[in-house]
């Protein structure tokens with residue numbers, strides 16, 4: 001590098017000076033009327049995003065991380081927020097010089113929110129909490145169309161009330177019984193001149209080395225609370241069933257360790273018949289079944305349709321477009337026959353590291369036909385069938401009178417039809 005680091009720093013400082021420090025509300029992406037809860041939630045989100053552990057070597061992210069922590073501290077304290085609202089950065093600077101509140105180490109602040117000593121566990125020797133695995137049910141139409149949705153789970157979080165201290169006044173003393181070590185040495189004299197030393201857990205502080213006068217009323221001194229937490233989920237078009245999405249360090253939090261990962265498996269859920277409960281736009285999917293990139297559909301047709309053709313059906317696909325099925329007059333559909341319709345299956349989803357989705361590729365749609373027989377034959381229909389039957393028999397040359405020993409054709413009971421014998425095989 002042809003310039004010195006110091007020179008670069010000076011340059012950066014100058015630039016900052018010229019531009020002025022970014023407005024604290026802007027930094028947190030909130031408005032001036034934001035509640036404490038909104039400030040906290042903005043901090044939670046942004047401090048994770050810009051944490052240097054997640055952006056190694058990125059000095060912009062590092063600066064952002066510091067900025068976010070400064071903005072949080074300035075706005076979460078009602079007194080300093082008032083000064084800031086009235087006099088801006090200059091007002092806060094004067095207050096600090098006058099012995100007011102100082103900025104804390106941004107990593108300390110971070111650890112009050114997320115535990116783990118302010119880091120994500122890249123540091124050697126840092127304890128890591130367990131991963132949490134969840135299954136989230138997604139409807140087939142959401143797999144087909146893609147959807148940005150969210151889910152909730154009961155997450156252990158560091159108590160915001162006491163900031164993970166467990167104390168009502170957020171003040172934690174060093175345990176006077178063990179001097180903060182959490183253990184005490186107990187000496188037993190076994191015999192004159194023979195002393196046994198034993199380490200025991202401090203009974204006064206329960207081994208934590210800290211004592212609090214008044215327990216936090218929210219967490220009862222446990223420092224953590226379980227709360228329903230909303231997590232955003234991006235279902236990409238054609239995403240594979242059973243895909244796993246990892247949310248780094250989003251599992252249960254504790255002041256004692258770095259949160260593990262939240263791992264979400266996306267599974268297909270049975271379509272709901274209640275439109276309120278599900279995505280109201282896509283109540284279909286009830287008859288679609290998915291297998292990889294392909295879709296399966298069962299279509300019911302009448303005996304007349306199967307035999308004589310001349311019918312159409314409109315299937316409403318998972319995004320609402322219509323797939324037309326049908327046969328021309330005289331086109332027979334055998335029961336159980338399967339039509340293959342290319343390009344009407346699932347969008348093909350490729351996981352090329354970055355989960356690239358190729359717009360033009362789709363799997364197949366397989367339509368299987370079920371033929372239902374009428375409960376009762378109408379007389380008009382019967383005539384038509386007999387005419388067809390005769391024609392068909394003549395065409396393939398089947399002689400029903402020839403005893404082949406084994407019936408190859410359906411048994412036909414002819415009760416009252418003139419001109420035909422009673423046939424039974």
Ligand SMILES: [Zn+2]
Nearest residue numbers: 175178202205
């Ligand atoms: Zn103790």
Ligand SMILES: [Zn+2]
Nearest residue numbers: 159162216219
């Ligand atoms: Zn608490």
